[in-house]
Amino acid sequence: MKTYRIGMIGLGGMAHSHIRWMAEEGRYEIAAVSDVNEKALAEKGDALGIAPGKRYADFVQLIADPDVDAVVSVTPNHIHAAIIRACLEAGKPFLAEKPFTRVFEEATALLAQYEPRPVPGMIGFSYRYTPAFRYARELVREGKLGTVRSFSIQYLQSWGSVLNDTPYIWRFDPEITGTGTLGDLGSHMIDLARFLFGEFKELSSQLRTLVPERRDPATGRMVKIEVDDFVSFQGLMSGDEAGIFQSSRNAVGSGNQHEVTIYGDDGTLHASTLDPERVVWTREEAPGRLARAVVDVPAQCKVTQYGDFLSLLDGGTPDGLPDFMDGYRNQEVLDAVIRASRERRTIGLPDSSDRKHG
Template identity: 80%
Template sequence: MKKFRIGLIGLGGMAHSHMRWMAEEGRYEIVAVSDVNEAALAEKGGQLGIPEEKRYSDFVQLIEDPDVDAVVSVTPNNVHAEIVRACLLAGKPFLAEKPFTRVFEEAVPLLELFERQPAAGMVGFSYRYTPAFRYARELVREGKLGTVRSFSIQYLQSWGAAPNNTPYIWRFNQDITGTGTLGDLGSHMIDLARFLFGEFRELSAQMRTLIPERPDPATGAMVKIKVDDFVSFQARMSGDEVGIFQSSRNAIGSGNQHEVSIYGDAGTLHASTLNPDQLIWIREEAPGQLAKAAIDVPERCKVTQYGDFLSLLDGSASDGLPGFMDGYRNQEVLDAVIRSSAEKRVIEL
């Protein structure tokens, strides 16, 4: 089967995971790399055996390289829009990190360009590939829960909690990220809700900065934090399901806890990244008798992100692949959360 020649943009920590995932599929070959950090470019380029002429400090040159079949972008938020734009202009397939853009204003011209010059694109909503979430979607669509009335989604991490004395890093820099927890973790919650239930109709939100200052690791001086580290909102979806969402990077004891509970007339499902290969299913087995069971996820639900990217590159994108419009719609909801919190009102979408 055909191997695809990949241009990799961004050689920071997450790039290692992406390189490993590509290697596991066996159909990717990294032929060019790009980073603004010259030392990282030299080091990683050498490790990967990339010729010096294929090590680019300018990502546009990598995207336009005729030897690159597709682009993988693993960068901070402030260059997401520029990279997607360059891929659209070059007609180059891409897998780009979430959130789709830093702010919604950057997404609007991308949609206009995409409508004129569409290109195959995938946005890195990687939790669509949690087997338990995929199986939950299947059961919901098959009507196994009956009419779904409500749900709750949370995504909790602990690395920003006060006892950790976490220093000021780029994820707290509003100019780079746009938002804090909302764009980092909340975008995954929004995508999971859309993956399971469709589009958002309305929402009401609050965003908070729980730790207002963090130490600069270079100087030790305290830096004021302008982005959120806690967000919660409630929403109504296109099928009238109502949902409650919360996300924080200050939840002590939560390593990477992304989970959903779905409440239907015929039962309840719980799915979590903490147990990705099982669901908890609660249902009535006889009148007045509830049964609670851990259900193993079938193999058909164990799809990988880079396996799905291959389906896009092969020209047969699978159902549920997070494409360009999923990124755009996600950014619309992120913007609605921001406006709802700032204006203290319900926002309709």
């Protein structure tokens, strides 16, 4: 089977995980790398055995390299759109990190470019590959919970809390990140809801900045924070499932707590990253008697992100793969959350059923 030559853009902390995931699949070869940080480019280039001529300060040159079959982008938010645009122009398949773009206007421009000439693309909504979430989707699809009436999704982390005295970094700079917790963690909540239940019909929201200032490690000065570090919203999905969402990077004691509880007529299901290979299922054991069971996730729900990317590169259409249109629609919902909070009203989402892709 074909081994794909990957051009990797962005060599920071998350790149290490992506490199490991590719190695586990056995059909990827990193052929070129790109980063604006000269030191990182040299060190990672040496570690990966990349020839000097395949180390690019300019990602456009990497994308244009004929020895690169596909692109993996692991960069801050403000250059997501430019990288996807360059991949579309070159007709080169890509896996790009979420959120899709920094702001929705960038997403609409990309859609106009994509629709006349689609290019295989995958957006890094990696929690679609949490086995417990995959199993939850399977049980919902099979009707094992009966009619789903409501659900709750939360994604909590603690690294931004006051106790941690977290300094001012790029994730707090709106020119780089766009939003704070919303784009970082909230985009995963939105994707999980779409993965399980389909499209959003409407939503209302609130965005809050809980820690108003953070210290700039370079200058020692306090910097005003202009992005959210808490978001909550409620939404109505295409099947009239009502959902409640909350996310914070200031939740003391929560390391990486992303979870969903689904309430159906025939039972309740809970799935979480804290126990990724099991779900908690409450259902009627006998007339009038409920039983709560911890259920192991079956093997068919243990799919990997880079395994699906391989299938995409091979010309397949894996079920549940987060593609270009999933990225676009996610950004559309993110924009609705922002507008709903700013305007203090319920925002309706466009009907996406007429879209040709996704």
